[in-house]
Amino acid sequence: xxxxxxxxxxxxxxxxxxxxxxxxxxxxxxxxxxxxxxxxxxxxxxxxxxxxxxxxxxxxxxxxxxxxxxxxxxxxxxxxxxxxxxxxxxxxxxxxxxxxxxxxxxxxxxxxxxxxxxxxxxxxxxxxxxxxxxxxxxxxxxxxxxxxxxxxxxxxxxxxxxxxxxxxxxxxxxxxxxxxxxxxxxxxxxxxxxxxxxxxxxxxxxxxxxxxxxxxxxxxxxxxxxxxxxxxxxxxxxxxxxxxxxxxxx
Numbered sequence: 001x002x003x004x005x006x007x008x009x010x011x012x013x014x015x016x017x018x019x020x021x022x023x024x025x026x027x028x029x030x031x032x033x034x035x036x037x038x039x040x041x042x043x044x045x046x047x048x049x050x051x052x053x054x055x056x057x058x059x060x061x062x063x064x065x066x067x068x069x070x071x072x073x074x075x076x077x078x079x080x081x082x083x084x085x086x087x088x089x090x091x092x093x094x095x096x097x098x099x100x101x102x103x104x105x106x107x108x109x110x111x112x113x114x115x116x117x118x119x120x121x122x123x124x125x126x127x128x129x130x131x132x133x134x135x136x137x138x139x140x141x142x143x144x145x146x147x148x149x150x151x152x153x154x155x156x157x158x159x160x161x162x163x164x165x166x167x168x169x170x171x172x173x174x175x176x177x178x179x180x181x182x183x184x185x186x187x188x189x190x191x192x193x194x195x196x197x198x199x200x201x202x203x204x205x206x207x208x209x210x211x212x213x214x215x216x217x218x219x220x221x222x223x224x225x226x227x228x229x230x231x232x233x234x235x236x237x238x239x240x241x242x243x244x245x246x247x248x249x250x
Contacts, residue, residue, distance in 0.1 A: 001250045002028040005103065005142035005215060006243035011036040012043060017238040023047060029070045032103035034144045036064035055079065057089035064089040067103050071096065080129045085122055098250055100133045104143035109164035116169060123173040131180055138220035144241065145216050149174045152194050153213040165214060183224040185217040185246050186232065195232045198241045217246040
């Protein structure tokens with residue numbers, strides 16, 4: 001079973017850059033997108049054989065997530081089922097027969113960590129939500145989680161130590177989430193490899209491969225032996241992120 005996750009940083013913009021062709025080449029059972037930056041009715045996007053489930057932010061042109069699936073889910077949930085965290089269109093959850101699939105766009109702590117306090121509250125709520133799901137069946141979590149967990153996960157750790165995405169607080173929350181029963185699928189298969197999924201638009205960062213790995217597939221520990229393949233698709237363009245891929249044996 002094949003899964004794709006991609007922060008498209010504006011779905012309408014990516015559609016003008018050949019998204020339909022890219023989507024079809026994925027040939028995935030599930031395609032999860034973040035930062036769609038859409039409101040309901042702003043785009044007509046259908047792919048034969050797929051259903052889609054969208055979570056929109058109240059604020060126009062902001063955030064947003066969607067899952068395209070070939071397999072009809074048993075149920076669908078939007079957000080974390082907590083009103084204070086469910087206004088920004090940050091997650092879609094599909095309940096499948098053997099697992100839950102969660103597509104997430106984690107809040108950015110912003111310049112000078114202005115939103116770090118909220119980010120910490122959101123992290124705790126998200127972890128609790130995932131653990132509730134995991135008490136019922138295994139969970140697959142994917143998306144832009146806005147943190148480079150370890151120094152190997154970004155090009156310049158020393159100069160980014162106190163920046164959003166590599167603060168001690170954010171990294172500790174990822175450690176806490178993993179310790180609660182999840183496996184970072186890419187790092188599990190590639191313990192020493194450095195590969196990135198996001199690059200700044202400034203200073204020719206992608207051309208020079210000065211990037212960060214902030215896009216993940218996490219799986220319940222009970223699923224880690226089912227991991228067949230993971231990849232970071234650096235050759236796919238259209239956003240400041242590239243897609244990440246996971247195949248599991250079901």
